[in-house]
Amino acid sequence: MIKPLAISAFFKALADPTRLRILHVLNCEELTVSELVRLFDMPQSSMSRHLKVLREAGLVTDRSVGPATYYRAMLDADPEAPDAPLRRDLQTLLDVDQLALGLRQSLERIIALRAGENESFFDRMAAHWDALREDCFGSSFHLESLLHLLPAQWTVADLGTGTGYILPALAHHFQKVVAVDSSRGMLELARRRVEDHKLANVDLREGDLVELPLETGEADLALLILILHHLADIRPAVLEVGRILAADGQVLVLEYYPYENEVFRRQMADRRAGIAPEVLRAWFAEAGFEHFELWDVPTPPRPDHDLAPLPRLYCLVARKRKVCSTSAGWTEKEP
Numbered sequence: 001m002i003k004p005l006a007i008s009a010f011f012k013a014l015a016d017p018t019r020l021r022i023l024h025v026l027n028c029e030e031l032t033v034s035e036l037v038r039l040f041d042m043p044q045s046s047m048s049r050h051l052k053v054l055r056e057a058g059l060v061t062d063r064s065v066g067p068a069t070y071y072r073a074m075l076d077a078d079p080e081a082p083d084a085p086l087r088r089d090l091q092t093l094l095d096v097d098q099l100a101l102g103l104r105q106s107l108e109r110i111i112a113l114r115a116g117e118n119e120s121f122f123d124r125m126a127a128h129w130d131a132l133r134e135d136c137f138g139s140s141f142h143l144e145s146l147l148h149l150l151p152a153q154w155t156v157a158d159l160g161t162g163t164g165y166i167l168p169a170l171a172h173h174f175q176k177v178v179a180v181d182s183s184r185g186m187l188e189l190a191r192r193r194v195e196d197h198k199l200a201n202v203d204l205r206e207g208d209l210v211e212l213p214l215e216t217g218e219a220d221l222a223l224l225i226l227i228l229h230h231l232a233d234i235r236p237a238v239l240e241v242g243r244i245l246a247a248d249g250q251v252l253v254l255e256y257y258p259y260e261n262e263v264f265r266r267q268m269a270d271r272r273a274g275i276a277p278e279v280l281r282a283w284f285a286e287a288g289f290e291h292f293e294l295w296d297v298p299t300p301p302r303p304d305h306d307l308a309p310l311p312r313l314y315c316l317v318a319r320k321r322k323v324c325s326t327s328a329g330w331t332e333k334e335p
């Protein structure tokens with residue numbers, strides 16, 4: 001239904017020729033108040049008044065970027081709104097080609113100046129930059145890009161996938177991803193994630209680490225992320241990882257160093273308060289793995305976390321020997 005007051009505010013905002021020119025410019029380019037002030041050569045207080053009228057009529061919107069506020073026209077808002085046809089006509093009318101030549105040149109100069117101001121822009125933005133980047137693109141896109149250094153034809157097994165938070169990153173790069181978990185609740189969330197992200201190359205399988213629902217030699221890389229400390233008996237799971245890996249396949253384990261925080265252990269339902277890396281390494285060596293590498297995984301300090309002190313993490317990687325040990329229960333392979 002058309003609201004008379006809103007329609008009257010709409011036309012009142014457009015009735016002033018200066019305001020109409022401001023709206024025209026903002027339909028072509030998003031600008032700050034100080035850029036608009038420079039462009040129209042008018043006091044900031046007058047510009048702010050015009051912007052207020054335009055905003056109240058729903059014709060412009062603003063957003064904060066660090067210390068600056070950017071304004072832009074909002075003529076393509078809700079297509080179902082009663083005034084949508086009017087806005088559409090306005091948008092066509094206020095096209096960049098219709099901008100007076102002088103105004104268009106001034107606008108181009110302002111944009112060029114903005115580029116020249118980049119250095120001071122970054123000085124001003126330094127304190128806000130991390131939050132801005134994370135807000136726009138998340139916190140791990142650059143690290144996920146590093147995955148592309150690994151062979152895309154690999155099949156990757158995410159064992160104990162939980163809610164499958166890592167699956168989109170894996171599926172975007174690797175040919176096939178098999179994700180296993182014993183919890184139906186976790187798998188249901190993982191399934192929703194797979195559907196939401198339309199990950200056609202992810203195969204979710206319910207199963208246990210001690211009897212993995214994968215063929216012998218099916219995977220090239222096995223991931224065990226924060227999972228082994230949940231198992232009553234780790235060695236059979238390590239043997240299973242060896243079985244499902246192709247010869248020369250690799251395993252990557254992310255684990256807790258042994259910790260003493262009993263509150264954390266109970267809250268996380270950890271069967272073990274971490275696992276010493278040398279113990280894990282010995283079990284994997286016994287199961288036919290070699291070429292071990294171990295490193296600390298840096299995590300953000302969280303001294304005020306409710307469950308602090310949080311365990312420290314390490315990463316252990318190893319490669320399955322090309323000729324596999326039959327004592328571990330694997331089939332002998334040609335070297």
Ligand SMILES: C[S@@+](CC[C@H](N)C(=O)[O-])C[C@H]1O[C@@H](n2cnc3c(N)ncnc32)[C@H](O)[C@@H]1O
Pocket residue numbers: 159160161162163165180181182183186207208209210224225226227230231
């Ligand atoms: C701490 S969560 C970690 C999940 C995921 N890797 C992550 O980092 O978010 C541990 C997961 O292991 C699963 N899990 C525990 N014991 C398992 C077992 N014996 N076989 C398969 N999955 C198991 C749990 O259901 C849970 O989803």
